[in-house]
Amino acid sequence: DIVMTQTPLSSPVTLGQPASISCRSSQSLVHSDGNTYLSWLQQRPGQPPRLLIYKISNRFSGVPDRFSGSGAGTDFTLKISRVEAEDVGLYYCMQATQFPRTFGQGTKVEIK
Amino acid sequence: QVQLVQSGAEVKKPGASVKVSCKASGYSFTSYDVNWVRQATGQGLEWMGWMNPNSGNTGYAQKFQGRVTLTRNTSISTAYMELSSLRSDDTAVYYCARGSRVTEHWGQGTLVTVSS
Numbered sequence: 001d002i003v004m005t006q007t008p009l010s011s012p013v014t015l016g017q018p019a020s021i022s023c024r025s026s027q028s029l030v031h032s033d034g035n036t037y038l039s040w041l042q043q044r045p046g047q048p049p050r051l052l053i054y055k056i057s058n059r060f061s062g063v064p065d066r067f068s069g070s071g072a073g074t075d076f077t078l079k080i081s082r083v084e085a086e087d088v089g090l091y092y093c094m095q096a097t098q099f100p101r102t103f104g105q106g107t108k109v110e111i112k
Numbered sequence: 113q114v115q116l117v118q119s120g121a122e123v124k125k126p127g128a129s130v131k132v133s134c135k136a137s138g139y140s141f142t143s144y145d146v147n148w149v150r151q152a153t154g155q156g157l158e159w160m161g162w163m164n165p166n167s168g169n170t171g172y173a174q175k176f177q178g179r180v181t182l183t184r185n186t187s188i189s190t191a192y193m194e195l196s197s198l199r200s201d202d203t204a205v206y207y208c209a210r211g212s213r214v215t216e217h218w219g220q221g222t223l224v225t226v227s228s
Contacts, residue, residue, distance in 0.1 A: 037213040048207055048218040049157065060216065092157055096213040100173040101159040
């Protein structure tokens with residue numbers, strides 16, 4: 001199975017300041033079709049997960065442009081350019097290049 | 113709009129089975145795979161398996177092989193996840209999610225509590 005490792009596990013951030021989350025996979029996530037199936041999910045308290053970013057850097061419909069994704073191969077990053085109060089929650093990376101799908105441990109974003 | 117509406121909370125005894133439903137609307141049910149993911153309280157996300165509603169093909173995480181069964185009823189656009197031989201550590205919120213390699217839409221979750 002592909003192991004997904006996120007850092008940090010907790011990220012206290014001041015409102016209006018940037019935040020960054022790293023995700024590293026134990027194997028390359030490049031699929032034989034040329035795509036890299038790395039997604040970022042947000043889970044607000046008491047809510048189901050919500051797709052933010054897919055295929056490394058594509059924002060899903062309705063996702064604010066302060067969220068951006070980057071990376072390649074085995075190293076990926078989610079950035080929030082200016083954290084807002086509604087961004088508090090858990091963030092997960094997820095790979096769908098291989099079965100079984102696997103997730104990072106989650107990173108908690110909270111306001112200082 | 114796309115919606116996945118799951119069945120309500122369940123309380124089961126150890127050794128029993130539970131069947132959770134996921135009713136899809138707002139899109140062609142047979143055009144997108146359905147994944148099942150669970151989350152124990154205070155824990156991360158754990159992928160259980162997937163199903164192609166058109167063909168009925170399924171795939172399961174090794175951890176759940178032999179205990180989980182994914183099915184569907186295309187006439188009512190509903191996917192099902194049945195988990196058998198329940199243990200206390202199966203207590204979790206179970207989610208369905210649409211999409212093969214990109215899980216675009218998620219159900220609201222179903223809490224399954226296993227307790228004697």
